[in-house]
Amino acid sequence: MLSNNTAISVENISKRYRIGYQEERHHTLVGSALKLAVQPLRNARNLRRLTKFASGEVESPDIVWALNDISFDVQRGEVIGIIGHNGAGKSTILKILSRITFPTNGRVVIKGRVGSLLEVGTGFHPELTGRENVYLNGTILGMSRTEVNRKFDEIVEFSGVAKFIDTPVKRYSSGMSVRLAFSVAAHLDPEILLVDEVLSVGDAGFQSKCIGKMQDVASQGRTVIFVSHVMQAIRNLCDRTIHIDQGRIVNDGPTQQVVRNYLTGDSENQLSERVWGDRNTQPGNSGFRLLGLRILDSDSNTAQAFRTSESIRIQIEFELDKLIHEIGVGYDLFFADGSMVYRSYHYDDIPERWPEIQLGYNRLECVIPAGMLNGGSYIVRLCVLQQDIKWILNSTPELSFDVEFDHSRSPFFFKLRRGVIAPVLEWKRSC
Structure with a gap:
């Protein structure tokens, strides 16, 4: 029985699905004709197979617990x-x-x-x-x-x-x-x-x-x-x-x-490099496949610790299996507490026509200049979209890096600055 102030109660719910499978392919005309003839019966049998579970059937290679x-x-x-x-x-x-859809086990009670x-x-x-x-x-x-x-x-x-x-x-x-x-x-x-x-x-x-x-x-x-x-x-x-x-x-x-x-907290996130060599595990969709994501120093070495006086490079490797109109490839930079520092896309500094990305292998790099970030721990997360339409990729294993505050050439700029960033900006006397 729900209390008067409870809107939703989710009680021990589980949900399982049976994953599909690839049909056999025939290489002869007779085989293909027979396949077409029995297809309606096969479809009905496959539908029952995907949605019905035998009594006590819990573990099987084709069963996934969502x-x-x-x-x-x-x-x-x-x-x-x-x-x-x-x-x-x-x-x-x-x-x-x-x-x-409905849970396989457990129950949900909703008021409203x-x-x-x-x-x-x-x-x-x-x-x-x-x-x-x-x-x-x-x-x-x-x-x-x-x-x-x-x-x-x-x-x-x-x-x-x-x-x-x-x-x-x-x-x-x-x-x-x-x-x-x-x-x-x-x-x-x-x-x-x-x-x-x-x-x-x-x-x-x-x-x-x-x-x-x-x-x-x-x-x-x-x-x-x-x-x-x-x-x-x-x-x-x-x-x-x-x-x-x-x-x-x-x-x-x-x-x-x-x-x-x-x-x-995820050890996978405490990395300065992620590489996906197996095509079956490469993140992406809509013809975009992510191959690698790296944090590099000025000598092109992967690194996880920087000083504020050093530049940082974010490198993204990917393949396009088909042309995607107005694709945007970029990343979000977060503080370790989850607050966002900024978002950057590859087209941000191109004033005229959209920079189309070629079919096949591509490698893009973004440079975070020295004298921009404040000291602290940071998270990098890739984001790829088709402009005004949909996300292509917006959840990948994040990379991380740390920045130690040591800025600038000035002997007076030596303490950690308040604010999200701590840029070293140019000042001029105007009169």
Whole structure:
């Protein structure tokens, strides 16, 4: 029995899936014809095989446990973050809470109307106009026509596509479609809001609006569960955070502490170099494959300890299996406590046309100049996107390095400076 103040109770839930398999290929016409003839029966048998489990069947090479004995309670008005690497089980939790799928074991009890921002854009029809899709998508997400009428102007203004609202969506850019879809979903009025990686939507300006909308929801006392790879957003929005790894809760507590442990507590993160030689394990998607990520000194050696008077190079090796229009390759730099220092992309200093990246092998380097960073411990995380459309890669094993404060040539600049950075800047007398 839930207490009056409990909005969600997750009790010992586990979720298992059976992974698919590759069908045999036939090299003769007769074999291919026979395969086509029996395909309907084979598909039905395979579907039963993927979704049904024998009594007592727990361990098998083709069974994957996405969640394993997860338990937590969420109080009314709490804003909780869920963090972890790709494949940790974060999205599976939200799908169970949204009743998109059901747990294999355990149970979930929810009190209140639930709104989910999991699959942004579900329900959009390319032949319909933006206006028509607002009403269609609003209905799919549980809003009445009266609610949509009341919020229509606000939805359109938030999306930034007012000029094209009566144009068929098939003529929208991908970024426009995604912004309008998120805007519809963001204007639900649920008692419990579940959000999965909302910051993958749109450009930096629209992402800022998304964060503002999330803050508005939280300030109204609604219950929010927020999944994200962006630690600064988690820190800004959430008082409590749950760290999931390999389907289990490894940490649940105050956000600052959990984020700090997540960024620095994994021995994999205490590295100045990561190399992925096996094609099957290389991070990436959409034709992008990460080969290596390194922190180098001025002599091109991998290094983890620097002085503030030394430059630092971030090197990224990758392959493109196909051309990706307006791809952005960059990285986020964090302090060890999870606070963000800056984000940089390869196109930032190119003023004219977009710098396209060639097919095949590529190696990019970014130089952090001497006399810029403050003393402290830092985390580097790769981020790759297709501009205004989607993240291609936004969660990789982080690298780390330390900076000892020793700046500058001046005998008066010798103490650790306050602030995120401690740049040595040029000064001139102007009169």
